[in-house]
Structure formats: structure tokens, C-alpha cells
Amino acid sequence: MSKFELNRRSLLKSSAAGLLGLSAAGLPRLASAAGLTVGIVYVGPRDDFGWNQAHAVAAAALKEVPGVTVVEEENVPETIAVQKSMESMINLDGAGLIFATSFGYYKPFVLDLAAKYPDVQFRHAAPLWTDADPKNAGSYFGYLDQAHYVDGVAAGLSTTTNKLGFVAAKPIGTVLRNINSFLLGARKVNPDVTLQVIFTGEWSMPVREAEAANALVDAGCDVLTCHVDGPKVVIETAESRGIKCCGHNASQAPLAPKGFITGAEYKWATIYKMFANDLAEGKTLPNFTGGGFDVDFVQSTPYGAGATEAAIAAADAARADVKAGKPIFTGPINKQDGTPLLGAGESLDNYDPSLDQTDYLIEGVIGSIT
């Protein structure tokens, strides 16, 4: 886990002391032999083929851990409802560890409850924790762009038109980073490809996602991928239009029995089990946890029928490279407007903090942030 420690340092280098996660709160009251109850809150349905499902799959894995009881609640909106749901898990179910899995849960709800219940551990699935926040709260995150990079490699070898399509939700840092990494993967094996992006403006807007996917196919794209909460619509549209696709967040392989290549998936189970074990052993949980393939926080969906042998071989190799720490962002890379991002021979570490602040698309991406 040395790499993983390094990540945390580079992510929040200004707060190195806080990163050691020396919690003043002591051990959760339920970490004893009596067993641990873990509460997990989802913003949408657990079977959305996307973000929530990725967490629910991990919750199911966590249930297998002896001594751990998991209580789950789905479709909890980012209102007082989530605060009360979490509180209910603490008061009525005796939860000692809470996973809040939606972005808007953090402020003010997780922060308020962490202050109110210092004996309960709260962890939130986005890199938001700072050392000004309560020590019994924290963030965990997977660097999914690494898996999108691998997807890109497979996609670059799967296109015949050299046009790839990306349906994106909002032009924020994480999404832009995934888009850039996907194209870098594709260009690594096929320098001629371009990537056309359409932003829908919402995390979940199935009608617009379908329109965007169809528009991309009409424009000649023959491999689609996406970054929206539930990729179901995009994947199904790609399949029905007879083209190939790569997944996002969870496994969408069953939705595209013909054209599915592979997908970028979170592997939250690694984190959930790690935290549960840490608590059982009386260890203090880290306040900030993040990583990619190297720490098994992200994974590639098993190859589908759309993956050719060449694509599989190249993607496997790319995954091994990333896992070994080989940089995805290797120059020369220009931004969309032609200004250089990296010169020849320059590269960015896969956990370089500047990548968290991505506010640009790279050259080769067609489509505008604004």
C-alpha cells in the first residue's frame, strides 16, 4: 500500500499532518467483538447499471465479511432526508460506519452529523474532505480515468471510422479528465482517432443521453462511451444502432451482448472491506483514500463480444502499465485550443494534483466545454 500512501500525500500535500488520519475521535463504539453495522446511502436506485449499482455491488460484497451487518437505503435525495436517514441508521440500527455515496450529501449533512456523532465514522465518495473537517469524517475516491484510458486503448483498436463518441454529463474536472484519458488511450494505439463529446448538462437525463448517443452515431462514431450516472441508455442505444461501446461506473455488459468491449468500473468493495477490517482490528480509518488500478480501487469490466483479440491484448498491456505507474499523460499533448499542455518527453504522474483541477479538453477532442 505504499503507493496509496504516496497518493494521499500528493493529493493533499498542504495538510500532510492531517493526512495521517490521526483521528481524535477514538474508536467507533461498535468496532468491538459485538460486530460492526455499516450504513450505506444511495441517491438513486441500486440497480441503475451505474454509480449507485457500483456501490450496491460493493455493499453486497461487504455483507460477506463476518461480523459485518450492512443496512442500505436507496433513492435518498440530497436534502434533510439524507441527514435523517443516516441518523436513523445510527440511532435505530446502531451503525458505526456510514458510507454516503452522493456528492451533495457531504455539505452540510455529513459534516453536521460527524460533529454531532463523534463516535461514528463517516466516509463520503468524493474527494472533498479537508483537514478543517471533523476527523471522524473522510473521503474515498477511485481514479476512474485510469480505467477509461484502458477502455480508450481497446476502443482505438475497435473503430473503423476513427471516430469515437463520448456522452458526458457536466463539464467538471472528473468528467473532463475521463474524456482526456479515454482519448489518450485511443491515440496511443491509433493516432488518427478523434473523440466527439456531447455534454447533457445533467447527471441523469435519459432522454438527452439517448439523443446525444444517436447524434454521435449519426456523425459516424462507431464506438461510444459515457460519463453519466446511469450509462444504461447510452449503452443500449449503441447496441441497437449496431456499434460497439465501453461502459462506465458499473458493469453494463448484459445490456450489449454484441457490441460491449469493456468498461471502466469502480471497485468500491476494496475500500469498503478495507475500512470494515480496519475498524474490526481497532485501527483508525484514513481521512482521505484514493487510488486506481494499483490499489484495486478501479477495475475493467470483463471483455464482451465486441472486444477483438488485438484490443484485448493491447488493453491488458495498458492496464499492466498503468498499474505499474506508467503515466497516462505523456507529452507531447496539446490542449484543444492548441496551447501545449505537455512538451515532448514531459509527463504527469497518474496522481498529479493538477489533474484533479482539469478544466480543459485535449487536442483531438471535438466538442466544447461551454
Added chain:
Amino acid sequence: MVDVTKADRLAAGQGNALAETLDRFRRSSEFVIMPILALIVSGLLFSVFLLALGKSPADFFSLVWRGGFGTSFSWQNTLVRSSPLIFTALCVAIPARLGLVIIGGEGALVLGGFAAAAIAIPMIPWAPALLLLPVMALAAMIAGGIWIGLVGALRHYRGVNETIASLLLFYIAVSILNFFVEGALRDPSDPNKPSTMPIGRDNMIGAIPGTDVHWGLVFGILLCAALYLLMNRTTFGFAARITGGNLRAAQAQGLPVGRLMVISCAIAGACAGLAGFFEVTAIHGKANASLIAGYGFTGILVSFLARHNPLVIVPVAIFLGGIAASGGLVQRRMDLPDATVLVLQGLIFVVLLVSETFYGRLPFFRPRGDL
């Protein structure tokens, strides 16, 4: 009506005061017994639904009790959830007395919350909370009032269906919120969830001492009482109810029907706007898409269940708040989907509407001349 029966009885020589009181009590008990019967029937129907899923109704109802009302935490959970429902139900109930079906209270809530947060931005650096909060509340009421008042005006002056108009205006309200929150008024420090600048902890409305429940609940109850008096004890309310009873008759009487409609709708919108104000000042501390949480739509259910009576809205809102509060526990303990409590809510709604058709038809509640 009472006078007529009294006269009848006097004529029949049966002016026994005790019997008369009992008779009155029996007849007015219709409005209590019928909803309770409806609740029991919907509970039975829902039990059939649960048995079909292979789940125990007894477990379900005991969990609803525990999650909604069984512990002091559960009560607070329930009350916190019922607070916005009281305001949004009033947004339906007041126009309903004029015969208007307004379903777009959510839009007034969203705009009210947004207006409150927006007007606070330039004031935060210098204004004390005691000045800031009333100004925010006023802005929320004005924004909500204009929004639903517009619906009343469209209805009266242009004959636009108020139900559809209010619903469509909800979508416009959401677009207005998103336009500003993702644009000019966006807080740059929150890159992933577009929001206005936070109003700051010091300016937020706290909880009622000893509880987690914010003051919105108390204001909501007071507002219900005030609007009950307005609709039942003033000439304004009387005129409004006549308009609801028979529009043409009201016009023939020379009542200012248009003004009544617009004012009632504006009052209604102001109530929903206040719901938005409390969401911003007691819960979120800023305006963002989380304001669109469906309170305005649940409020429709509350108002109909309360038969548009502002005083009954409070217990009904608490009842539905309790069901919502217990939803999570039911989901967790019984492994039922979250929509389960929605099925229960829907059943209650339908059965109650059906029960309405029985009013005045059951012999037990009829006046008995031959007592």
C-alpha cells in the same frame, strides 16, 4: 343546517338538550370516523400487497411506528419532514377554497428559496441575522406570491387552466434557478454542485431548543391557524368560499372574483415561498437543485387528505412525514424497495378520495328527526 334541525325538533316537541348534543356530535363525527375508516381500509389493502410480496404486515406497521413515531429521534425525524409539507399544502388548500386546483407549489418553493438566497448575497457582509432573515423571508414570499399569483391572474383574465399553468410554471421556475445557480450567482468554490454563495452558519435558523426540529414547524403551525381564521372567520374568506361554491353566483353578488383569485393565489404562493425560505435558511444554507425535492407535490396530497382545511393540514402533514421518516427503516429492515411507502401513500390517497363519495350516504351519520 343546525337551526333547521333544531326547529324541526322543537316542532316535534323533542328539544332535549342532551340528545341534541349527542346527535350533533354523532353527525359531525363523520369527518373524523370516515378518514379513520379509510386509513384502516387502505392499511388492509396494503397488507394484502405485502402478503403478496411474502412480507409480514405486522412487521411493516411496527416498523412504521418505530421509524416514524416510536422514539424521540423518530418524532424529530417526522416533524422535520412534515415542516415543508405544511407550507406547500397551504399552497394547495387556499386556492382550493375558491375551486382552483394549484399543483405547481413546488415552483413557488424553488423560486422562494432562490429569491431568499439571492437577496442575501449582497447583504451578508454587513447585515445582522435579525435584519437579514426577515428580508429573506419577505423576498421568498414575494417571489412565491408573484409566481402563483400569476397563475390566478392568468386564470381570471385569460381563462388559462390554473392546474396546467401552475405545473408548467414549475418547470420555468426550475430553469430560472438553474440559470442563475449555474451562471451569474454561482459560488466558484463549489465546482461540482452548482449553488449560490452560502449564507453562513451564523445567519441560519436554528433548531427548537432540545430538538433537531427547526423553527419552520412552529411558523407553519401558526400560519395554518392564521389562514384558518382568514378563510373561516373573515369576510375575505367568506367571499372566497362563495366564489368556490358558485363562481357565477359570486359574480352576480358583485364579489370581486378576480381580485379574490389573484390574492388567494398570491397568499398560497407566499406560503410555498416560505417553505423554500426555510429550506435555505434552516437546512441547506444556500440555494441549489436540492430545493427541488418534491415537497410541493407531496403537499398536494396533504391538502387533499386534509380536505383543504388549514387546521387539519398539520396532523396530516405529520402523519405523512412519519410515513416518509419510517420509509428508510422499512427499506433497511424488510429489504423492500423504497417505493413501498409510496405505494402505501398512494393507496391511502385513493381510498380517501373514494371515501369522500360516501359522505352523507351512510345512515349512521344522517340527521334523525325521529330521535
